Amino acid sequence: METTATSHHAPPQGFLRKYVFSLDHKVIGKQYLDLALVAVVIGMVLSWLMRFHLGFPTTAVPGLGKLAPTAAAGGVITPELYLALMTMHGTIMVFFVLTTAPFAGFGNFVLPIQVGAEDMAFPRFNMMSFWVTFVAFLVLVAAFFVPEGPPISGWTAYAPLSAIGKDAGPGLGTGQTLWAVSIALFCVGQLLGALNFIATTLDLRTKGMTLMRMPLSTWAWFITSVIGLIAFSVLLPACILLILDRVAGTSFFIPGGLVVSDRLQPHSGGSPLLWQHLFWFFGHPEVYIAILPGFGIVSHILPVFARKPLLGPKVVLICLIAIAFLSYTVWGHHMFLSGMNPLSATLFSVPTLVITIPATIVVLLWIGTVYGARMRFTTPALFCLGFISVFVSGGISGFFLAQPSIDTYLHGTYFVVGHFHFVMGVAAMFGIFAGVYFWFPKMYGRMMNDKLGKLHFTLTLIGVYCVFMPMHYLGLAGNVRRYSTFTDDYMKGSLPLHRFITIAALFTGAVQLIFFYNLIHSRLRGAKAPDNPWQATSLEWSTSSPPPFDNFGGHHPVVTHGPNEYGVKGPTGDYIMQASSDQPVTS
């Protein structure tokens, strides 16, 4: 309940206030992005370990035997360790990368500037949002350092496995408790963030910035925060009940008469399916929390480089809202195999198919926008095109999975792994990359190297297709997921393909070094960025690079145009800026 937030504040003094416990949305946005960067490195290393073991099941990972003498005696990963790696990989990636970077990171940095505000509506809550998320991350990572190690129940933490405690397996004692506490904290952090996004968008828009003049990127963050608000306020209760089952002896999720590790569990009557419902009521919207900012980013960036207005911006907006709404009606498609009656399965299947319609319309409008355009093939433009490619490739497999009869076969297989890595993992990552290459000049006042960027894009695109396309075939061939080795029986034949995927994954990972090098080198030595290097229209480009503390140097921009004025006769080129008749003060 802070109302002083937006009235002229002076830049803070001192290192702590300026860079650590900063109230400035720009600093907080960068902190979120840096957190995501740390998280993605950890998550990627975990995936390499898993991939290495899948491709070379009997070969020791150099050095691992020393790091984990019991879980990987002699350096060969045990099935238990494999599951622990998988759980941590999924949790870190979904929560601390795909939620923090596209939503909290870019949203924090860009949204207030794009609506012409000096800061978020509640800067103190905003700071808390980051620090609570940061603590959540530390709590999760702490699971690596407790005696039994991290939990082995997957990022979905299905009960009763996740609820019983120690008896259920290694890591399901302290490790799983840390997991539940971490995710509960994460929910609190993101709720505080969503609160800010909503209040800022509704109340702090500058003069002339009507809702219909808001760039689609800001619209997407706004819609995402509404989704997040609902989703995280359901996951938080779920985590609290899970924690109570684990530490206080309640029986929300644990049925009676359960004997695990030869011990009768002291619980009765709980419902494991209750966890699944609560989790997926959050979980499906969560996948849209990861991807909708990417939709916004692509809709925002494509016209800049196509030098043409986006086709049907209102239709895109309606589709985004439709997706948000529908995303709450489909969670049961993750539970087709839970013994659900066929009628319910159909009731979940239909909206799942319906939700592909708005997504398809948006993709067609993007393609229509670049059709016949004289594209400027910069790195951010390429990543937007790549986004469309991988999103379509991953989306198509969704049509199959949406049908209960087909999903019965595919649910437990690599087909699903291929599906969600394309559509969620890689597409969202491409959105993040597009955003980094696009906004880096605004964030740091320096340009990124475009040649390296293109190399990074090309090799990454090839790499991810080599990694995730074959997974669909593996799945169709009956290759189950969440197993650590495929050396026995009927799965023997899949080993060469797994080996190929592993090599492609290590290659794709190595390619990211180009990106890291570019990031660090450009931050220190990149060419100085002009205020508007891309000749874009939205408000962040009418202030200096980087923007002053209060974003517009004591000035309140007045907006007279929509964000979509490309390919027209403007005062400085083929575009008209949103605040074009305004005199920006650039320091």
Add this chain to the structure above:
Amino acid sequence: MTAPASPARTGVWVGIATITMSFAAYTSALLVRQGAGSDWQHFRLPSILYFNTVLLLVSSGTIELGRRRGYAWLIFTLGLGLLFIAGQVLAWRNLAAQGLFLATNPSSSFFYVFTVLHALHLLGGIVALGYVLVRLRAPTGGPPLTALGAVSLYWHFMDVLWLYLLVILALRL
């Protein structure tokens, strides 16, 4: 733009949406859980809850009086809020004396979850009200009038939420 009036109010509305959603989740958990096992035991709600309800309802009136007539009523409201929480503590002790603890039975589990979470949220409102009171006393005056509006909105919501919870608990436990 210089003195935007509404973010505090918008913020509270967003908060209300969040809290409503989370209690909807708890409620659906209760309904599912009650149907899932055959171990649900009914018990009588401690009668002090009804007395507490009256306290909370009155406090919603006094906070409105406070907004119009001044400071003293706000302090009175704060006192009623604290008294409500004290009353809830008595209710918990009453149940504990009957041998009903958090993990005794799913019905008692939900009782504690609902009432403790509501009390924590109300405590948040009490802290916010205290903050506004301190600010009102400060010589600079300033923004608290909108903040007071926001706090009282939240306070009324706590009231409505409690009535809803009481009905659910009375019907289901």
